[in-house]
Amino acid sequence: DAGVTQSPTHLIKTRGQQVTLRCSPKSGHDTVSWYQQALGQGPQFIFQYYEEEERQRGNFPDRFSGHQFPNYSSELNVNALLLGDSALYLCASSSPAGRGEQYFGPGTRLTVT
């Protein structure tokens, strides 16, 4: 049983560009959350998708947007990249039938130059 997978592993972009990150949830999970983790900090919640809709959102600008597909996979899009967007982007999946835990992927390391 594959866990949460994310692609790509690493990415280098230039300031002002746009980026799309992808996440496939753990089998049987229907909810996907995205987190941003700056160096030396704990992960910060960006938003969560359930039934193809954004259900919750953290304190992130509209440059951050997402999508969830019918197969529960998800994308995170960031427009007009800033140097401060350089971080590890983590995807987590969960299920209402679960015991309370979220399963995290390995993350995508984004570097903005």
Next chain:
Amino acid sequence: DAKTTQPPSMDCAEGRAANLPCNHSTISGNEYVYWYRQIHSQGPQYIIHGLKNNETNEMASLIITEDRKSSTLILPHATLRDTAVYYCIVGPSYNTDKLIFGTGTRLQVFP
């Protein structure tokens, strides 16, 4: 902001018990205590959670004080692979809710 306070770092000898404290004095009655850990360059990993009773699983034990204002995560026999940042998180019981991470405790297990 995170609702928990943890020491920034701790050391533990391999084979000994690691006791990681967490203060959550503003916890409300329906909030759970969750513990996750993050090994270098990996995504966070769920360890355990509890409401008011002590909990134990194959990874760790969670001891919550009677007033629920603090808790301790216990790794009974720490190994080098337990070296990681440990996060204590307070939140509702819905496993699909957002997690609010603090800066955690960096546990270093030494030989």
